[in-house]
Amino acid sequence: MVSLVLQLQMSGPGSGPGTGNHGLRPEPPVRHAGILRGFPVRTARPLAERRRGVLRTAYDRPMTESSPTTPEAPAPEGTAPYGTGAQAAPQRRVRIPHLMQMKERGERWAMLTAYDMYTAEIFDEAGIPVLLVGDSAGNNVYGFETTVPVTVDHLVPLTRAVTSAAKRAMVVADLPFGSYQASPQQALATATRFMKEGLAHAVKLEGGAPMVPEVELLVRAGIPVMGHIGFTPQSEHVLGGYKVQGRGAGADRLMEDALALEAAGCFAIVMEMVPAPVAAGVTEALRIPTIGIGAGPHCDAQVLVWQDMAGLRGGRAPRFVKKYADLRTALRDAATAYAVDVAGGSFPAPEHSFES
Ligand SMILES: Nc1nc(=O)c2c([nH]1)NC[C@@H]1CN(c3ccc(C(=O)N[C@@H](CCC(=O)O)C(=O)O)cc3)CN21
Numbered sequence: 001m002v003s004l005v006l007q008l009q010m011s012g013p014g015s016g017p018g019t020g021n022h023g024l025r026p027e028p029p030v031r032h033a034g035i036l037r038g039f040p041v042r043t044a045r046p047l048a049e050r051r052r053g054v055l056r057t058a059y060d061r062p063m064t065e066s067s068p069t070t071p072e073a074p075a076p077e078g079t080a081p082y083g084t085g086a087q088a089a090p091q092r093r094v095r096i097p098h099l100m101q102m103k104e105r106g107e108r109w110a111m112l113t114a115y116d117m118y119t120a121e122i123f124d125e126a127g128i129p130v131l132l133v134g135d136s137a138g139n140n141v142y143g144f145e146t147t148v149p150v151t152v153d154h155l156v157p158l159t160r161a162v163t164s165a166a167k168r169a170m171v172v173a174d175l176p177f178g179s180y181q182a183s184p185q186q187a188l189a190t191a192t193r194f195m196k197e198g199l200a201h202a203v204k205l206e207g208g209a210p211m212v213p214e215v216e217l218l219v220r221a222g223i224p225v226m227g228h229i230g231f232t233p234q235s236e237h238v239l240g241g242y243k244v245q246g247r248g249a250g251a252d253r254l255m256e257d258a259l260a261l262e263a264a265g266c267f268a269i270v271m272e273m274v275p276a277p278v279a280a281g282v283t284e285a286l287r288i289p290t291i292g293i294g295a296g297p298h299c300d301a302q303v304l305v306w307q308d309m310a311g312l313r314g315g316r317a318p319r320f321v322k323k324y325a326d327l328r329t330a331l332r333d334a335a336t337a338y339a340v341d342v343a344g345g346s347f348p349a350p351e352h353s354f355e356s
């Protein structure tokens, strides 16, 4: 059985040269410009119809012998046509056309954050198609309370670790607070560091219509951009705390922000803490995928911070979190057992020791 994701990668619009994130917006056919030019225009099907195939993606099944990350045969047409660097690339990378095609087909997918090599490797093996090196590293790696203190220098090495370890996943780097809002030029300089030093495949930035000049310049320069609207944690002090956005009149603004980002060339948009019906409306209105976190079940994709998803972090989790494991307990038990063995002299045993 070849996984669905693999099938679509072998047959998708990105199979040939000249698609993907090239063909960058020479003349704007306004709403559907940007890196999406050249895609078959989605026929206007009702949301319910588009959702029908939803439970048939590779991600809804437990991974068995046919993980989407272990293709049965290499697909040489997916490798770079002008050489592959020091070593050959045996597996095809998830690219923007694949995400577009999943939206076309109503196949939902999952994004996770990753900040290091092992989690990147593991989530890649699990078939997670997009990994986000989030500025949530602030409060999940570096021990800050929020994402506000995070710098580019904090995130670039983590991005490099994740891109080095993930063979199939597209790796998106979050631009941290203060590293892109000053001007499109600042945004380009920062995003360029993530592409060159972090080897990211795309970047993400927070904000709606006001970020259009930044998004346009990055896309023109060849850098795919993921948007992020609704609750934007970098602006928590302006927003007045961790609050649902897009209620009441805010719904119209959220829609305008989403449409403006799509027109500017974003390839996907994160919607954080938005009422489910509002997120459903935005998802229906956009050609590009929406990625929800606390935005209900009708987004094209979902994202969670991995330490929330896997139950590593303590304390009360936000409402939108579902805990799929209890790594905190597992690790604490392991550390306790290790310490007990050392104290009691049962570790190291002869098999862990060297003869003279
Ligand atoms: N571990 C972690 N998970 C995240 O989802 C996350 C981060 N860190 N860091 C960056 C941002 C911050 N995020 C957050 C953090 C807290 C809430 C929160 O406390 N929400 C409450 C209140 C909602 C309300 O007031 O209506 C909730 O119960 O969901 C939400 C989003 C999302 N991101």
Ligand SMILES: CC(C)C(=O)C(=O)O
Binding pocket: 113, 132, 133, 134, 135, 136, 137, 174, 228, 270, 293, 303, 304, 305
């Ligand atoms: C929660 C996601 C969307 C994020 O921005 C992050 O992890 O930093």
Ligand SMILES: [Mg+2]
Binding pocket: 134, 135, 136, 147, 174
């Ligand atoms: Mg973030």
